Amino acid sequence: MMLALPRSFYQRPATDVAPDLLGKLLVRQTELGLRIGRIVEVEAYLGREDLAAHSSKGVTPRTQVMFGEAGHAYVYLIYGMHHCMNVVTGPAGSGSAVLLRALEPVQGLALATNGPGRLTRAMEIDKQFYGADLCRPDSTLYLADDGPHPPAEILTSPRIGVDYAGAWAAAPLRYYLAESAWVSGRPAARSRARNRADKTFSKN
């Protein structure tokens, strides 16, 4: 199997880890086979002072993994139906993490992967991975390097869906690959996802 990224990769500020995650592989070993996607869009959540971060509420049953050791998964359910996956970053106690928002399909992916809810659905990631250690060699969920790539332009923007967070709503903490067609909210990816869904549903 591929080599999981070492814990030291995650033990840095979320603002360093987030752009470095772009181009990395998210690897998921399911019962049926390997599913792999290349990360093209992420968001950094900085910790207690960041009003958009769940950890700004302090340590709760839900957020405690954010305050734990870096390199673990923080998975939560949003709007009653979608899971979102973060990787915990920084020193323990910082409450910082990076949300994975979109993948470019590489292997074994049949469903759309643009958007945090679709990403977890396509990769079959749910709360069973809450707190999972992404650095264990036997993990069925981990991140890995994708070998050498040509240099890719990284853009930033405010984070999506955090308008409630006051001044933090405007912070440029969303990072994405400029040229990727798989970033969420992109017209090309949207119609592609739409066509795929239409095919799935017309199969009666």
Place this chain on the structure above:
DNA sequence: CGGTCGATGATT
């Protein structure tokens, strides 16, 4: 196209 809204359940 773009705006708007309902689903659905954990969290506070």
Place this chain on the structure above:
DNA sequence: ATCATCGACCGC
């Protein structure tokens, strides 16, 4: 009551 979302539906 709110929400780190998605997709359906509406009007143009």
